[in-house]
Amino acid sequence: MVYIKIKEILKEKQKSKYWFIKNMEGGYQALSHLMNNETSGIHFDTLEKLCKVLECEPGDILTLKKEEKDA
Secondary structure: OEEEOHHHHHHHOOOOHHHHHHHHOOOHHHHHHHHOOOOOOOOHHHHHHHHHHHOOOHHHHEEEOOOOOOO
C-alpha cells in the first residue's frame, strides 16, 4: 500500500491542517481524505503542488507500506 505522509511532514514543519488546506487551494474534503490516506489515487499535478507547498520531493511524501495478510 502506498502511504502519503502529509501529516508527518506538517508536524515536522510545525504547520497546521488549516495552513495546508489554505495553501493547497483545494476542497477541504478531498484534501482531508488525502491527509488521512483515504484516497485510491493521486494526480501528478496534485503531487507537484504538494511538493511545492510542503517544500519537499515526491519521495518525501510517498512511502510503500507492507500490507498485513489475514491469518
